[in-house]
Amino acid sequence: MDDGKSTLIGRLLFDTKSIFEDQLEHVEQTSKRRGDGYTNLALLTDGLRAEREQGITIDVAYRYFHTPRRKFIIADTPGHEQYTRNMVTGASTADLALVLVDARKGVLEQSRRHAFIASLLRIPHLVVCVNKMDLVDYDQSVFDRITAEFSGWLAKLDIHDVTFIPISALHGDNVVDRSQKMPWYEGTSLLYHLEHVHVASDRNLRDPRFPVQWVVRPMTDEHHDYRGYAGEVASGVLRTGDEVVVLPSGRTSRIASIDTYEGELEEAYPPLSVTLRLEDDIDVSRGDMICRPENRPAEAREIDSMVCWMSERPLSPSARYRIKHTSRAALAKVDEVRYRIDVNSLHRDKDANGLELNEIGRLRLRLSTPLFVDEYRRNRVTGSFILIDESTNDTVGAGMVL
Amino acid sequence: MSVLDSPRDLRGDHMTYELSHLRVLESEAIHVIREVAAELERGVLLFSGGKDSAVLLHLARKAFHPAALPFAVMHVDTGHNFPEVIDYRDRLVAEVGAQLIVASVQDSIDNGRVVEEKGPRASRNRLQSVTLLDAIEEHGFKAAFGGARRDEERARAKERILSFRDDFGQWDPKAQRPELWNLYNGYVKPGEHVRVFPLSNWTELDVWQYIHEERIDLPSIYFAHQREVFRRDGMLYATSDFVELLPDEESFTESVRFRTVGDMSCTGAVASRAATLEEVVAEIAATRITERGETRADDRISEAAMEDRKKEGYF
Numbered sequence: 001m002d003d004g005k006s007t008l009i010g011r012l013l014f015d016t017k018s019i020f021e022d023q024l025e026h027v028e029q030t031s032k033r034r035g036d037g038y039t040n041l042a043l044l045t046d047g048l049r050a051e052r053e054q055g056i057t058i059d060v061a062y063r064y065f066h067t068p069r070r071k072f073i074i075a076d077t078p079g080h081e082q083y084t085r086n087m088v089t090g091a092s093t094a095d096l097a098l099v100l101v102d103a104r105k106g107v108l109e110q111s112r113r114h115a116f117i118a119s120l121l122r123i124p125h126l127v128v129c130v131n132k133m134d135l136v137d138y139d140q141s142v143f144d145r146i147t148a149e150f151s152g153w154l155a156k157l158d159i160h161d162v163t164f165i166p167i168s169a170l171h172g173d174n175v176v177d178r179s180q181k182m183p184w185y186e187g188t189s190l191l192y193h194l195e196h197v198h199v200a201s202d203r204n205l206r207d208p209r210f211p212v213q214w215v216v217r218p219m220t221d222e223h224h225d226y227r228g229y230a231g232e233v234a235s236g237v238l239r240t241g242d243e244v245v246v247l248p249s250g251r252t253s254r255i256a257s258i259d260t261y262e263g264e265l266e267e268a269y270p271p272l273s274v275t276l277r278l279e280d281d282i283d284v285s286r287g288d289m290i291c292r293p294e295n296r297p298a299e300a301r302e303i304d305s306m307v308c309w310m311s312e313r314p315l316s317p318s319a320r321y322r323i324k325h326t327s328r329a330a331l332a333k334v335d336e337v338r339y340r341i342d343v344n345s346l347h348r349d350k351d352a353n354g355l356e357l358n359e360i361g362r363l364r365l366r367l368s369t370p371l372f373v374d375e376y377r378r379n380r381v382t383g384s385f386i387l388i389d390e391s392t393n394d395t396v397g398a399g400m401v402l
Numbered sequence: 403m404s405v406l407d408s409p410r411d412l413r414g415d416h417m418t419y420e421l422s423h424l425r426v427l428e429s430e431a432i433h434v435i436r437e438v439a440a441e442l443e444r445g446v447l448l449f450s451g452g453k454d455s456a457v458l459l460h461l462a463r464k465a466f467h468p469a470a471l472p473f474a475v476m477h478v479d480t481g482h483n484f485p486e487v488i489d490y491r492d493r494l495v496a497e498v499g500a501q502l503i504v505a506s507v508q509d510s511i512d513n514g515r516v517v518e519e520k521g522p523r524a525s526r527n528r529l530q531s532v533t534l535l536d537a538i539e540e541h542g543f544k545a546a547f548g549g550a551r552r553d554e555e556r557a558r559a560k561e562r563i564l565s566f567r568d569d570f571g572q573w574d575p576k577a578q579r580p581e582l583w584n585l586y587n588g589y590v591k592p593g594e595h596v597r598v599f600p601l602s603n604w605t606e607l608d609v610w611q612y613i614h615e616e617r618i619d620l621p622s623i624y625f626a627h628q629r630e631v632f633r634r635d636g637m638l639y640a641t642s643d644f645v646e647l648l649p650d651e652e653s654f655t656e657s658v659r660f661r662t663v664g665d666m667s668c669t670g671a672v673a674s675r676a677a678t679l680e681e682v683v684a685e686i687a688a689t690r691i692t693e694r695g696e697t698r699a700d701d702r703i704s705e706a707a708m709e710d711r712k713k714e715g716y717f
Contacts, residue, residue: 022691061560064552064553071406072406075404088580093583095404199405213440214465216467216468217469220468220469230465260464261463269419270419271430271433272421272425273465286440324587325585380583386583393590
């Protein structure tokens with residue numbers, strides 16, 4: 001199904017002058033050779049030979065563009081159901097999801113599925129582009145009908161910020177500049193919206209969480225007694241002097257300093273990579289979690305979770321997997337497959353007893369050692385995990401703590 | 403889509419707890435470097451002397467400060483180097499106090515592992531893959547950090563930050579491990595390794611702006627200088643003992659700088675008068691041609707030149 005995704009990305013890159021002359025020349029030559037009637041901007045985004053041959057996107061590709069106001073990273077993911085895992089991958093780090101609807105076809109299963117995945121992965125902002133408006137004579141009633149129908153579906157999902165924009169990716173209507181052809185549309189162009197959407201408040205600044213990645217011990221004369229705990233602030237704000245507790249030991253201390261290569265900081269917040277020193281000489285190692293005594297994650301030996309299955313080898317209920325959560329690893333056994341969710345209808349199949357590639361289900365996992373988790377809806381860093389197959393070492397599952 | 407804001411000062415805005423986009427990229431890279439150092443036993447940082455590997459080394463120092471790097475630095479040496487780059491490499495490695503390993507393409511040729519290309523267009527670029535894989539195997543490295551970026555080339559746009567290599571050193575773009583959130587899977591079996599690209603999400607302009615902000619030392623060939631060059635296929639190349647001129651080619655002197663640093667036989671120069679970091683950053687910001695399109699003959703071989711080399715084990 002070509003709903004114009006590659007063309008839209010090509011258009012955004014082209015109109016923001018993010019395409020270089022040699023890239024454009026290459027696309028023009030290839031378009032001509034293939035006999036495309038116009039410069040096929042979709043060719044810009046297909047990176048692998050197999051994708052160019054088949055005219056489809058197989059895997060997530062990352063594109064970069066900037067305007068004077070902001071920098072953007074586009075995770076370009078394929079839309080077909082057999083690539084749900086790639087969509088989940090792209091969605092896991094996104095601040096905003098763009099879903100395309102073909103104005104001629106209306107809201108199809110695919111658009112609904114994309115919106116569901118955006119809500120499952122808790123992408124805070126959703127933009128629905130009703131594309132190919134040129135092919136419906138820029139008719140307002142088509143746009144209004146699609147907006148109403150899609151809004152009905154979105155009401156079932158947990159998405160708070162949704163914007164609908166009528167566009168023509170091929171002709172550039174409402175992509176960078178407001179279109180003259182749709183005077184009835186009172187909103188902004190897509191790019192203007194992307195430049196102004198407020199993303200800073202989406203981070204969790206309430207719950208201080210610091211997973212320890214690495215213990216810095218120089219063991220030199222100059223830094224003989226130095227012992228620092230390096231990591232990336234997952235959430236919350238940490239300040240020098242704060243009382244902290246280290247999990248799992250439960251020992252408490254205070255932050256003596258927040259060190260960086262440039263010097264000490266007064267406070268650290270996500271996603272800063274820093275090194276903490278504590279006032280007391282307590283045992284801290286990789287995989288430990290530093291947080292505040294009165295605000296701790298759950299110490300979980302069992303977790304209730306939504307998992308997207310990413311492997312050709314199905315999830316089997318009796319199997320054991322490695323689980324990686326923050327900087328901590330453990331083993332996990334599937335205790336129960338509670339249901340499998342149909343990504344198109346949201347129907348819950350309670351008779352499911354496994355998950356196949358690209359399927360999403362609710363699992364209860366039992367852990368070999370406790371993990372320090374928050375609900376994914378509250379914290380995307382401490383609420384997410386991956387499952388790894390012990391025999392192949394492949395990443396087979398992406399999980400979110402409920 | 404990820405959105406990176408650019409507040410005015412680099413350090414960030416303390417009232418709203420926002421970080422500049424360069425700090426976000428820096429923090430992500432440091433996180434990756436620490437994660438790999440912690441999970442994979444033997445790592446090595448691939449260092450070409452180019453600007454990306456200079457940034458990578460700088461980030462690695464930050465990641466473990468005030469301790470030393472927990473891994474060695476390795477240069478895959480084609481023998482066709484710019485002398486300025488070798489001087490720079492040795493100076494920097496001494497300053498950092500890192501252990502330097504030099505894997506030599508000449509040795510691979512002498513040992514019969516690879517056969518030297520012949521003729522005026524001969525290059526040792528492609529031979530490097532064999533030298534690199536042999537060195538990884540010899541030293542038993544499980545992780546090799548590289549400075550490659552996704553914006554460089556369209557096959558690279560598909561690559562993971564931790565990119566798995568089988569025991570033939572091959573990259574299989576259709577069977578990559580999914581990479582979600584900031585959770586990386588570094589599990590490998592004996593003989594396998596991962597390539598690690600902490601600069602995946604940086605653009606060329608990000609790299610230059612960061613070099614400028616951080617005042618990172620670079621080889622002098624990145625700045626405009628007078629050099630003897632010749633023109634081939636629309637690009638300027640340095641005249642050297644490593645390249646034979648074709649009958650209709652002539653050397654002349656021009657003010658040039660290099661945009662990438664590789665083997666002398668396949669790295670082109672651009673005519674430029676930008677002699678300071680500020681001037682180079684301004685030129686890069688205004689350029690309309692990609693760095694590889696402008697200066698790398700190795701990518702011009704075919705539509706999928708990079709994809710093919712990467713599958714063989716290239717950087």
